Amino acid sequence: MNIYLDNDTDISKIDIKTKIIFVLVVLVVLINHIRFDNTELKNVDMEPFSEPVQQEIKNGKTFEHEVSGGVAEITPIADYKIYGRVYDIHYRPSKMWAAAVYPYDVSIGFGDFKFKEVYKSVKVRMAGTVSYYSYSGSAWQNHLSKYFKHEGGINHAFTNNHLCPANKNVRKGIKKLRKKDIVYLEGYLIKYKFRGNDGRMEEGISSTVRNDKESFRGNNGSGSCEQIYVTRVVSRHGDFR
Secondary structure (H helix, E strand, O other), rough: HHHHHHHHHHHHHHHHHHHHHHHHHHHHHHHHHHOOOOOOOOOOOOOOOOOOEEEEHHHOOOEEEOOEEEEEEEEEEEEEEEEEEEEEEOOOOOOOOOOOOOOOEEEEOOOHHHHHHHHOOOOOEEEEEEEEEOOOOOHHHHOOOHOOOOHHHHHHHHHEEEEEEHHHHHHHHHOOOOOOOOOOOOOEEEEEEEEEOOOOOOEEEEOOOOOOOOOOOHHHHHOOEEEEEEEEEEEEEEEOO
C-alpha cells in the first residue's frame, strides 16, 4: 500500500512539473509574439532601416528556376537589399496568380517605421497580393506627423514585396518571419515568365522606383511592388542563405 502511494505521489509530481513547463512554454511564445523586436542584425552590410540599396543590372542573364507546378524563367534587373520591419506576411494559395513563383508576400516598412509609435499608428491589411495601409486623422496629428513631413513619406517608406526564395533554406527563413520582426532581405529585383505544367503562362516585372503612381504599393498587376528573388534572409530567427 505504501509503495502504491509513493508511486502515485511521484506521478502527481511529474504531472505538476509538466503543467508548469507547459505554462512557461506558452508564456515564452506569447512574449515573443507581442514583444517589439529591436534586434541588431549581425554581418549585414547595410544601416538599419536605411533606404533600400538598389543597383541596376544591365543585360541580366536569364536562368530557369524550378517552382511548384512548373518552371520560371527569371531575369535579374537590379541587385537589391532592404532592412526594415515586417508589417504582415501572407502565404499565397497555390491557385492564386503567380503563387508558384512568389509563394510569399511580405510588407516591410523602413526609415521611421523602426519606431514603435509609428508601427502602432499605421494599420496594415493584406488582400490577395495587395497590401493596404491606413491610419486615422488623430494618428497623423498626434503621432505620425512627428516623423513624416507629409503623408507621402509614409507611402515612400512602405513596401509590399513578392518573394521568390532561391532555395529551401531561404524559404525556411521567410517562413519564420513574424509581424514586428526586423528583417534584412538580399537578392534581385526581377522579371519572370512562368510556364506551368498545366499549360498556364504568367509573367511579371518588379517595380524599380519608390514613387509608383498607386496610392498603395501593392498592386501586382501594375508592377507597383517589389518582386524579389531572395538569396538571403536575416532576422532574430537566424541567417538563411
